[in-house]
Amino acid sequence: MTFLINRCRRRSYLVEELVDTLRDEHRDAIRACDVEEAVAECLELGELLQHAWAVARDVLFDGRDEQLEDMDGFREAVVSTLDRAIGVLPRVRKMAEQSMTQGYDVKRFGEFSKAFDILRALRADIDATWPAVDSQRIADSIASYHRGDHRSAEELLRDARG
């Protein structure tokens, strides 16, 4: 799992680096070709992230703990990689739109908006399935405990059994 996340993370850095080098390219035709490559790279990164989240989801629902010794660290790695990808996509889209305005064809641009929507849906799914710890809820629970407003798990279990 760590290998897969590292793979995603490095690919997301790669896309960012490539987009940064594109900014300095002023020859329109060359830039258009490079933008096309960047679009392809973004789409591949999107597919890789989809795959990574599917694997991570399986691990989470599988219930075996040995693969998730640092749950929060793992979540942070997935989310930060995804956020980096979501952040770079609009930059690539803007460059692709500029190239198309100049009359160049950008292959697979049609798939691009869909990929953006997929990544945003992926992010929403992570937040729903595996949200970050809620500090306010923890504080409220500890306050409840200090007020004496708590019961043993055994009592609750007895009540649930009826």
Place this chain on the structure above:
Amino acid sequence: MREVRVPATVSQRIREFGLSRPVLVSLLTHFHANLSNDYPASRRNRVRNDDRCYRYRIVIADGDARHLFLLAVDDSTSPDHLIPADIVHSVR
């Protein structure tokens, strides 16, 4: 062995999940029986931004569905108690 004490806020949240009775009983059985037993191993998995708590995961099969519960458990407030302080639930 530490006793598991469930704050009212967490009990309320569990009620809001709208679980079926068998899943609820299974969840509370995990709370009662497994949380303490697993403590020596699971305490290492600390919550990133709140070191008072550690992470604990419960997966319950329910026919074709699987329920996932992710908890933050406070082991710092009391030396005698484990306090489930946050819980989230999802199903697939």
